[in-house]
Amino acid sequence: MDKTGFDHLPLEWVRAFEAAARLGSFTAAAQETSLTQSAISQRIGHLEARLGTQLFVRQARRITLTADGEAWLPHVQAALVGLRDSTEALFGVSRNRLTISASGSINELWLVPRLEQLAEVSGAQITLSTMVVASGDTKDDAAVRIRYGSGDWPVAYAVPLYEERLSPVVAPALLGRGAWQTLPRLSVSGPRPSWRRWCAQTDTSTTPVSHLRFDSFCAGLAAARAGQGVLLASLPLVQAELDAGRLVRVADEVLRHHETYWLLGAKERLSRRQWRQLSGCLVDGTA
Amino acid sequence: MDKTGFDHLPLEWVRAFEAAARLGSFTAAAQETSLTQSAISQRIGHLEARLGTQLFVRQARRITLTADGEAWLPHVQAALVGLRDSTEALFGVSRNRLTISASGSINELWLVPRLEQLAEVSGAQITLSTMVVASGDTKDDAAVRIRYGSGDWPVAYAVPLYEERLSPVVAPALLGRGAWQTLPRLSVSGPRPSWRRWCAQTDTSTTPVSHLRFDSFCAGLAAARAGQGVLLASLPLVQAELDAGRLVRVADEVLRHHETYWLLGAKERLSRRQWRQLSGCLVDGTA
DNA sequence: GCGTAGGCATAAATTCAAATTATCCTTTTT
DNA sequence: AAAAAGGATAATTTGAATTTATGCCTACGC
Numbered sequence A, B: 001m002d003k004t005g006f007d008h009l010p011l012e013w014v015r016a017f018e019a020a021a022r023l024g025s026f027t028a029a030a031q032e033t034s035l036t037q038s039a040i041s042q043r044i045g046h047l048e049a050r051l052g053t054q055l056f057v058r059q060a061r062r063i064t065l066t067a068d069g070e071a072w073l074p075h076v077q078a079a080l081v082g083l084r085d086s087t088e089a090l091f092g093v094s095r096n097r098l099t100i101s102a103s104g105s106i107n108e109l110w111l112v113p114r115l116e117q118l119a120e121v122s123g124a125q126i127t128l129s130t131m132v133v134a135s136g137d138t139k140d141d142a143a144v145r146i147r148y149g150s151g152d153w154p155v156a157y158a159v160p161l162y163e164e165r166l167s168p169v170v171a172p173a174l175l176g177r178g179a180w181q182t183l184p185r186l187s188v189s190g191p192r193p194s195w196r197r198w199c200a201q202t203d204t205s206t207t208p209v210s211h212l213r214f215d216s217f218c219a220g221l222a223a224a225r226a227g228q229g230v231l232l233a234s235l236p237l238v239q240a241e242l243d244a245g246r247l248v249r250v251a252d253e254v255l256r257h258h259e260t261y262w263l264l265g266a267k268e269r270l271s272r273r274q275w276r277q278l279s280g281c282l283v284d285g286t287a
Numbered sequence C: 001g002c003g004t005a006g007g008c009a010t011a012a013a014t015t016c017a018a019a020t021t022a023t024c025c026t027t028t029t030t
Numbered sequence D: 001a002a003a004a005a006g007g008a009t010a011a012t013t014t015g016a017a018t019t020t021a022t023g024c025c026t027a028c029g030c
Helices: A011-023 A026-033 A037-051 A067-091 A104-122 A195-202 A217-225 A235-244 A272-282 B011-023 B026-033 B037-051 B067-091 B104-122 B195-202 B217-225 B235-244 B272-282
Strands: A056-059 A062-065 A097-102 A125-130 A144-149 A157-160 A165-170 A185-188 A211-214 A230-234 A260-265 B056-059 B062-065 B097-102 B125-130 B144-149 B157-160 B164-170 B185-188 B211-214 B230-234 B255-257 B260-265
Touching: A011 A026, A011 A037, A011 A067, A011 B011, A026 A037, A062 A067, A067 B067, A097 A104, A104 A125, A104 A144, A104 A217, A104 A235, A104 A272, A157 A272, A165 A235, A185 A217, A211 A217, A217 A230, A217 A235, A230 A235, A260 A272, B011 B026, B011 B037, B011 B067, B026 B037, B062 B067, B097 B104, B104 B125, B104 B144, B104 B217, B104 B235, B104 B272, B157 B272, B164 B235, B185 B217, B195 B255, B211 B217, B217 B230, B217 B235, B230 B235, B260 B272
Parallel strands: A097 A125, A097 A144, A185 A211, A185 A230, B097 B125, B097 B144, B185 B211, B185 B230
Antiparallel strands: A056 A062, A144 A260, A157 A260, A165 A230, B056 B062, B144 B260, B157 B260, B164 B230, B164 B255
């Protein structure tokens, strides 16, 4: 037998076998792999056909390894572990540092609350990198970025984080102080629609009221929390504040906006699976 | 770090790396893998992007492993070897027995002459299984079969072996014995066009001449070789005889036929790569 | 005993990653 | 110089693998 070449047994099938064997369930293996139960079932079906043996006994509501499967598993695991460990050691890739670059507000209001779940799901060590607003799009080394825009991103992986919906909110303490329209208006510089748009769309009287301007959503939010006025807030971002009762909405109307934050992934640095895990965890309505 | 899961580094890329590293050339790796140079180049490009390092130094007309590549290679090989060996030991799959089922004539006239190359290319231990004509299509365990027909096969892998072209041939010794049309006609029972068709198509006089009938092409061929008459032979099958001068053609006309032998592969038992190697070796005009 | 839920298999349809094709570029050889 | 060898790259095509949508079976609850 010549020593050249390793025969072509699709290794993704082997991976599916390992996961199913270890977890004792196709469904569980599917979850771990970010695939569907159907995919696992088929992979293993193919594997068995190619190998010419049953690897699993399909019992009701559970599967068991056959003798063949039992015999094969340790070797498969050894190979997979060896590969994973050496790769990790040399390149620090496998389940290692994942840097997410985003604005301070997104970091604080969107990522931090989801950090725990994210770390758990991805198994990675997460680093949040605050984007420097002034520096534009300096090439950072983050594999994942969050940017505001309308979606024409030149990257392969891109998904809107949430649907931008704006509505006025105030600290509960201010509720008794007469009509909210008369309160000082807090606004945040940036790309989001302004009070001007709000008034135009909802026929709110444009009575001149005092304004306070902030350069970050977080700052404006802090002011609102402190009872300094009414903030035209991004509802998804302040959901936690609303839930906690630190802020309350004062109008039913909602101002929508076509621009929003996008989750952007560097395709060459992320596997399909990693991307799915990330977006599943971070995108509104997916998790 | 949880012990669950092996991160998703596409293992086919790793295989490409191993082959290229071992062979010292992308082109050579492509050949071994039955892929194109382009495919190998891309796989390794992706791998490097994902890993975040160069694995090879691209020099003119050759490649060299970088330090990273050098360090990684042994681990990769260990994993791949472990997997291959255990799989082979348990299931005897990898580069093992390959049974080809065909008629006696095809075995003798088509497969045997190509056996050596086939064994070398596929790295498999080949078994030729003579199909029993009488038994119809009994399910044999051969992963590869050769059958006569017009191509409507219910298998995924199917390719015509050659284009059927018939023409009269005789042993050289008979050439002096007057017009070949007056020689006894040898014919083979079976699906191929008969002398009748030949005469109709070429306006050969249908002068009644003596006939000898055989139940296999091989038998008829032997008779022709022995100078017992003129055989309406399948040219691709007797090419070797013609080349060796044991038979000669007596007419320029060629009778074509839409039916021919097909190479059929059981998709679930053959990898794409194996199939390509086989068909590349066995199909006329490919090798 | 039935009904329901959990888990795998299967068919059909879709998706998208990966392969091929076709050039281009660079370097070595004659 | 011209040709050959080997690799990179862009564009296109292909087809394998995934998903979606069911179906089926069995254990378990009531």
